[in-house]
Amino acid sequence: MLLIGNGRLIARDAQGTFFEDGCVAIEGQTIKKVGTTAELRKEFPKEEFIDAKGGVIMPGFINMHNHIYSTFARGLSINGYHPKNFMDILEGQWWRIDRTLNLDDSYHSAKIAYLDSIKNGVTTVFDHHASYGAIEGSLTQLSNAADELGVRTCLCYEVSDRDGEDKMKAAVKENADFIKASAARNDDMQKAMMGMHAAFTLSDKSLEHCAAYTPEGVGYHIHIAEDIADVYDSLKKHGKPIINRLYDLGILGKQTMAGHCIHIGPHEMEMLRDTNTMVVTNPESNMGNAVGCPPAMRMFNDYGILMGLGTDGYTNDLTESYKVGNIIHKHHLADPNAAWAEIPEMLFTNNPKMANRYFEKKLGVIEEGAAADVIVLAYKGPTPMTKDNYNAHILFGMNGGAVTDTIINGEVRMRNREVQGVDEEKIWHAAQAQAQSLWNRINA
Incomplete structure (x- = not known):
């Protein structure tokens, strides 16, 4: 099991759930439970924990x-x-x-x-x-x-x-x-x-x-x-x-x-x-x-x-x-x-x-039974963030570069801005060489 907590959690569920200090528990490929960090860490004290450090926890884009x-x-x-x-x-x-x-x-x-x-x-x-x-x-x-x-x-x-x-x-x-x-x-x-x-x-x-x-x-x-x-x-x-x-x-x-x-x-x-x-x-x-x-x-x-x-x-x-x-x-x-x-x-x-007209498991929401696709963004904000204004904080204060952790289908794909399980530099190097080859062929 994996816990992601200590952040302002935007659930995007039908109830508009927002936790000032929220946490999500992931089991396998699915979200198991959502609550406060204190509640879930008490319930699952020995599980791996990703600390959002006061940032924002939300469903993946x-x-x-x-x-x-x-x-x-x-x-x-x-x-x-x-x-x-x-x-x-x-x-x-x-x-x-x-x-x-x-x-x-x-x-x-x-x-x-x-x-x-x-x-x-x-x-x-x-x-x-x-x-x-x-x-x-x-x-x-x-x-x-x-x-x-x-x-x-x-x-x-x-x-x-x-x-x-x-x-x-x-x-x-x-x-x-x-x-x-x-x-x-x-x-x-x-x-x-x-x-x-x-x-x-x-x-x-x-x-x-x-x-x-x-x-x-x-x-x-x-x-x-x-x-x-x-x-x-x-x-x-x-x-x-x-x-x-x-x-x-x-x-x-x-x-x-x-x-x-x-x-x-x-x-x-x-x-x-x-x-x-x-x-x-x-x-x-x-x-x-x-x-x-x-x-x-x-x-x-x-x-x-x-x-x-x-x-x-x-x-x-x-x-x-x-x-x-x-x-x-x-x-x-x-x-x-x-x-x-x-x-x-x-x-x-x-x-x-x-x-979800194509994928079976519920996407875009942090709730029990939904797909474990969750991201963390490093964002504090100069003004209070509430359930009524978090979209404005995203619009004016966040961008893709603020993402620190990305979990897809229950697997941690990026942690603390480090992409997991692949050699990122090798991917970039190979791509640049391939791109140059393509450019040469286009302009030949």
């Missing part, structure tokens, strides 16, 4: 939309790359990178992404992978990296027509193979979805091919209307909005996750709501790509769509997305009241709800 393959883009300069719009960004950078990626690139970039997730207190990652330079076995590379680092993850491969029919079919097969492999596991640590790039790079025939290899209970992970070009493409080629087209082809539904949804209208929001389709918003990426601000407040408040928060490969620090999500909607709507409640509900309530 869940990243609902990431792109691990973007890891080696940091600092990359591509010859002749001067984008003027989002399509230029895709063609000139991301598709050029993923067409060059080999299996070693995928593996080492995943090692870094999962390592960085641990260091930022992210215990579950939903990833959307692309590596058209090496499709077959690429999800296995990510899976192996996740197993080695001990991070809970849900994977898919980005199906697209952009490199021809053969590679589209190979991408579908990669998804189908991994869906079978993840289903054969009994540890609730890895799940799978059928990944799709976006409507504008997929014909109806290709979407139908995806559906033919997607088992019941498995949904789709797809970008929707991230750029206005996606909207124009659907209207021009198919005579209908994107959401209508996906609905007609049976892509929407409870297990499906739609990334971005920036350029959609009210009737499309109604269809997302009525099909119980999940939506993930990615504020930093949207600003960085200059694609616009999504109508997230309308989707959330007016239509009741289940919305979560992701990073879209921009970072592995979810507190960054919280901070930017809080201000992008205030700025866009010229409303100082926007997003105060909605963004933290997406991050701390909805992300776990969405993740």
